[in-house]
Amino acid sequence: MVTVKHDHNDVIKTKNVNFYYSDFKALEDVTMNFERNKVTALIGPSGCGKSTLLRLLNRMNDLIDGTRVEGEVIFEGKNIYAPDVDPVDIRRKIGMVFQKPNPFPKSIFNNIIYGPRLSGIKTKEALGELVEQSLRQASLWDEVKDILGQSAMMLSGGQQQRICIARALAMKPEILLMDEPTSALDPISTAKIEELIEELKRDYTIIIVTHNMQQAARISDYTGFFYLGKLIEYNPTEKLFTNPDVSQTEDYITGRFG
Ligand SMILES: Nc1ncnc2c1ncn2[C@@H]1O[C@H](COP(=O)(O)OP(=O)(O)O)[C@@H](O)[C@H]1O
Numbered sequence: 001m002v003t004v005k006h007d008h009n010d011v012i013k014t015k016n017v018n019f020y021y022s023d024f025k026a027l028e029d030v031t032m033n034f035e036r037n038k039v040t041a042l043i044g045p046s047g048c049g050k051s052t053l054l055r056l057l058n059r060m061n062d063l064i065d066g067t068r069v070e071g072e073v074i075f076e077g078k079n080i081y082a083p084d085v086d087p088v089d090i091r092r093k094i095g096m097v098f099q100k101p102n103p104f105p106k107s108i109f110n111n112i113i114y115g116p117r118l119s120g121i122k123t124k125e126a127l128g129e130l131v132e133q134s135l136r137q138a139s140l141w142d143e144v145k146d147i148l149g150q151s152a153m154m155l156s157g158g159q160q161q162r163i164c165i166a167r168a169l170a171m172k173p174e175i176l177l178m179d180e181p182t183s184a185l186d187p188i189s190t191a192k193i194e195e196l197i198e199e200l201k202r203d204y205t206i207i208i209v210t211h212n213m214q215q216a217a218r219i220s221d222y223t224g225f226f227y228l229g230k231l232i233e234y235n236p237t238e239k240l241f242t243n244p245d246v247s248q249t250e251d252y253i254t255g256r257f258g
């Protein structure tokens with residue numbers, strides 16, 4: 001059994017999830033719980049299913065043809081794959097940040113308000129406040145407050161990634177999913193995002209995929225190790241990296257394969 005005992009509430013959990021791309025089974029019997037206000041890292045060799053699991057948690061895989069889910073993903077006491085659940089609503093509550101910064105080719109201001117405006121926030125005051133609050137939370141406000149009308153595409157890669165984080169936060173999500181959010185960034189921008197993740201966990205639950213084991217060790221509270229679509233070991237991060245329960249985990253973290 002690989003479920004971790006959490007002291008507090010789980011925000012989201014998967015129950016016996018199998019996931020298929022057409023005939024290919026990419027996840028096998030994954031049962032995994034994620035604790036509120038913690039950072040959980042997903043690690044494992046390329047192709048082991050980390051991104052698939054992340055996209056499964058906010059129904060992003062629905063956008064890929066031929067995919068199929070078995071089992072349940074419980075969020076707010078309900079299976080998010082139940083027929084009456086609106087995937088758009090799920091994606092609003094469970095935001096996502098991708099590997100390559102992907103701001104819209106719009107102004108900084110309009111990047112942040114794009115989602116909130118679609119979901120009905122209309123007044124200039126409310127939108128302005130949301131922009132400041134989201135950019136402050138993403139540690140970007142001081143750098144961009146005087147250039148909010150300029151294109152987000154003008155910013156550095158690290159700033160663009162923080163725009164994407166601010167854009168996700170502007171939807172006031174419960175959970176932030178991050179898929180290798182620093183792998184396209186330089187070391188200084190990476191350090192800034194890692195610091196930011198540390199701060200954000202006060203208000204959000206963060207689930208991060210990283211191929212960088214040092215990063216997982218630095219920033220996460222819990223780590224899950226995946227291999228060939230299976231959750232092999234799930235433990236507090238310090239335990240997993242210093243005294244893993246499973247020999248396969250040890251082989252991976254000591255660099256014997258991967
Ligand atoms: N859109 C897709 N269509 C078909 N197979 C996919 C798709 N995306 C991923 N896969 C396959 O699913 C497996 C898991 O992929 P992925 O979740 O991207 O792994 P990771 O993020 O750990 O590198 C891999 O074998 C990959 O080739």
Ligand SMILES: [Mg+2]
Pocket residue numbers: 050051052209
């Ligand atoms: Mg991936």
